[in-house]
Amino acid sequence: DVKVTQSSRYLVKRTGEKVFLECVQDMDHENMFWYRQDPGLGLRLIYFSYDVKMKEKGDIPEGYSVSREKKERFSLILESASTNQTSMYLCATRTHSGRTDTQYFGPGTRLTVL
């Protein structure tokens, strides 16, 4: 069974703090993604990684960075958290198999920045 886990379900941080969100998958998938989900805006891609140590910016990378040192782990970093980064953060993985684009999502981390 596919499993994507995220380090925290709920997180409360203060403005200016450095925040780490971790995602771990056990499916040996090459591709991993970080999205944020806001009401009325759907899912917006922050960053993705298509292989270890490889990363690409998504649609809204400003204020974020990522790290992929191991295949199974993809971390999202907020260098200096701001209140407009309060959101639901979703990690997803995808196998690189032809043109299939089925993504498997983690349960999400609801981050509140005060």
Added chain:
Amino acid sequence: GESVGLHLPTLSVQEGDNSIINCAYSNSASDYFIWYKQESGKGPQFIIDIRSNMDKRQGQRVTVLLNKTVKHLSLQIAATQPGDSAVYFCAENTGGFKTIFGAGTRLFVKA
């Protein structure tokens, strides 16, 4: 620009009735479409997909219809059950890394 949108933000149906959730897309180059279900407190879960060379695909109690002429996608759920209550997202992909998600439709099932 490209967008994937939903006609209705909420849909309320009686238990046992059929549900139809609609989606419009604007990128004619998209060739792969997916429906996801997101229950409260969980991440989106894959339901069914369809490629642009098809106009209909059926799963267990779900059917996806694709009308490329009017760039319209729909998800039909037969005999809707309380467990179907969730937010449903359509998504489109042009074969690359990027998937465009719609804003979602919340389905309420009345007992």
